[in-house]
Amino acid sequence: MSPRIRQLHRWTSMVFTLIVVGIFAxxxxxxxxxxxxxxxxxxxxxxxxxxxxxxxxxxRRPAQP
Structure with a gap:
């Protein structure tokens, strides 16, 4: 589940950045x-x-031995 959330976070950040740049433009x-x-x-x-x-x-990850 964590890799999916990380990938979704990355794509959402790109969309967010494009929206903000679009507003300034x-x-x-x-x-x-x-x-x-x-x-x-x-x-x-x-x-x-x-x-x-x-x-x-x-x-919260368990410590690596």
């Missing part, structure tokens, strides 16, 4: 609507959850 041409600033938030929330899971999983 859109600002160069016009004033974006207010709701556009909230579009990266679901991805950010998901990244937070998967990041916390991977962080905790790393420290």
């Amino acid at each position: 859109f600002q160069a041409f016009a004033v974006p609507p207010e709701w556009l600033y909230y579009t990266p938030l679901p991805f950010l929330f998901f990244l937070m959850l998967t990041g916390i899971y991977m962080f905790i999983r790393h420290y």
Whole structure:
């Protein structure tokens, strides 16, 4: 399960980055609507959850002999 979560975290981070870059690019041409600033938030929330899971999983592993 952990490799899937790690891969999903990576792909979500790429989508999040593209959305943020797109918002900045859109600002160069016009004033974006207010709701556009909230579009990266679901991805950010998901990244937070998967990041916390991977962080905790790393420290909860049994010690290697």
